[in-house]
Amino acid sequence: MAGKHIDAVRSLEAARFSAMVEGDVEQLDSLLADGIHYVHSNGKRETKEQFLGALSSGRRRYRDIEIQAQELRQFGDTVVVTGKLYVELETATGSLASQMTYTAVHVREADEWRLISWQATRTASDS
Template sequence: MPAKTIEAIRGLERDRFRAMVDGDGAVLDALLAENVSYVHTNGKRETKRQFIDAITAGRRRYRQIEIQSQDVVLAGRDSCLVSGRALIEMESKNGALVFPIAYTAIHVQSGGQWQLLALQATRIALE
């Protein structure tokens, strides 16, 4: 069971990043808990609605998100902790931005469905 759960969480992380790149608000809506706390690399905290709206309205455009490493740890029956690194490519007013991040995500299971409850991302130095 734990290996199956860990693979499910890895899949949800891939799905979330793909939805961010694709601007898919419906997928993001399903993957994020109603009370999600999403903290970006600049320290800005967003609610679920703020996060999804910024992506679907085109105010935040992700070109690519590449997972570089990812550790998933079961933190009880209904929660998982993900610590990972990813390379982010975004569109900005001044052109493309490419930067690596370290992130911590907490997924919880409610009603048989896993959802992202919290995310904290930090920019890191290029290695």
């Protein structure tokens, strides 16, 4: 049973990153919990409304998100994802391309998995 939930959350992670690149705010709205704490790699925390608003207004555009590593662990109705990403994005203050490590926490609410917490940290370059 746990494997089924892990697979579901793994699929939702891929769908969320794809929706971020496509700017699909409607899809993201269904994948994010209303009470999400979304902490970007620069330390800025956003609510669901702030995160979706930045995408829908064009203030933030994700150009590419590539999953490089992922580990998922289930604890009851919670799945914790730790991983590494390559992210390219454009914001009002410029563009960014970097490796990131992240922790994502998904909770099951009314039989639907939703992201409740996100924290990303830029990884120092290997060079």
